[in-house]
Amino acid sequence: MPHASGDDHLAPPAGAPTPADYGPGKVYRSRRRARLRSLRIAAWVALGVVSVGGGGLAYLWSQLDGNIQGTDINTALGHDRPGEQHDGSMDILLLGSDSRAGTHGQYGTGVSGARSDTAMVLHVDKSHQKASVVSVPRDTIVERPHCAKPQGGTAPAEHQAMFNESYQVGGPACTVKTVEKMSGVRMDHYLEVDFNGFTKLIDELGGVDITTSKAIKDDSSHLSLTAGRHTLKGEQALELVRTRHAVSDGSDLGRIQLQQAFIKALIHRFDSIGLASDPTKLYDLADTATRTVSADSDLASASKLLRLAKDLKGITPGHMNMVTLPVTYDPQDPGRVVPLDKASHRVWDALRDDRPIPRSAAKNSVGDRGDSPVTAGT
Known part of the structure; x- marks a missing residue:
């Protein structure tokens, strides 16, 4: 794999495309980042459902259990994996697939299948009071391991593969395997959501509050926001997390900044509404979340999501450190x-040792340039 070497020098090669040319036609990547939000929603909703109590609790759980799609990652990957951590920390791969099923061409046509164009590794520390989030750009060139194909057979390993192709080749199990190979960190779980699910979840929440420091207009994502405070409903929220041309250097790296800011806004929103006092609203949100989220089989039940919710309960946006995997433009292909x-x-x-990610690690990365024009809350 053509990793940067030496002092991790960042200058793109002579004649390289401008940053705005990076990742052409990839407007759908951002949706996957929405999945991290879905993780928080699904987990917190499971916790809320339990708090409703009453004789109907077991019935509610059985209904929600039937909603969740599960994939047996452990069986698919076998024993050729990084070792499990036994210090109480946890690592979860959060995926966003670009499946357009049921969107009636609303987010573009001519795209078949699905890719995990959004991927974040969520590391929950052993105290379960702090978390680190590492966004992996979809166009990162990686060593993709051999993977079992969902339809049978094996996809051979590839020396220089684009990261988001792992999902297309071998589904979520191949994406987990690719992340584990590149990081040396075992993924305890994975969670995933798609376009339709993202918009439904945000609408069910009643929208998410953000503040923009400047006007944002992107003809590709159709987002148009004035500077100031906004409450984004589902479609507009999706436009925000898909936006790249109107922010930073116009690349997918700038879009990741928007998505990380939106995650914090989403957590603020969920923590600010009193679902425990509104059982009907709570159940509707739980039903939407569990129909939307796919997970590994060890997590694909309401009771297991409940336990995850308890694990995440103490983590506030202020205790969540978000970074983009340190990257530079590929000397052989500046579009990657x-x-x-x-x-x-x-x-x-840092993740393996359950330590905070050093701020200096991202200092020279092209994914760490400039501040996001979006902040959480109003």
């Missing part, structure tokens, strides 16, 4: 990015 060897190793080492 490659991990910065030294810096990315520092990031993954």
Whole structure:
């Protein structure tokens, strides 16, 4: 894999496309990042359902259990994996697939199948009071391991593969395997959501509050926001997390910044509404969330999501450190990015050792330039 070497120098090669040319036609990547939000929603909703109590609780759980799609990742991957952590920390791969099923061409046509164009590794520390989130750009060039195909057979390993193709080749199990190979960190769970699910979840929540420091207009995502305070409903929220041309350098890296800001706004929203006092609203949200989220089989039940919710309960936006995997433009193809060897190793080492990610690790990364024009709340 063409990793950067030496001092992780960042200058793109002579004659390279401008950053705005990076990742052309990839407007759908951002949706996957919405999945992290879905994780919080699903987990917190499960906790809320239990708080409703009463004789109908077992019935509610059985209904929600039937909603959740599960994939047996452990069986698919076998024993050739990083070792499990036994210190109480937890790592969860959050995926966003670009499936357009049921969207009636609303988000573009001519795209078949699905890819995990949004991927975030959520590391919950052993105290379960703090978390780190590492966004992996969809266009990162990686060493993809051989993977079992969902329809049978095996996809051979590829020396220089684009990260988001792992899902297309071998589904969520292949994406988990790819992340574990590049990071050396075992994924305890994975969670996933798609376009339709994202918009429904945000609408069910009643929207999410954000503040923009400047006007944002992106003809590709159709987002048009003035500077100031906004409550984004489902479609507009999806437009925000798909936006890239109107922010930062116009690349997918800038879009990741928007998505990370939106995650914090979403957590603020969910924590601010009193669902425990509104059982009907709570159940509707739980039903939507569990119909939307796919997970590994070890997590695909309401009771297991409840336990996850308890694990995440103490983590506030202020205790969540979000970074983008340190990358630079690929010298062989400036439309792609490659991990910065030294810096990315520092990031993954921190997760394995259950330490905070050093701020200096992302210092020279092209994914760490400029501030997001969006902040949480109003």
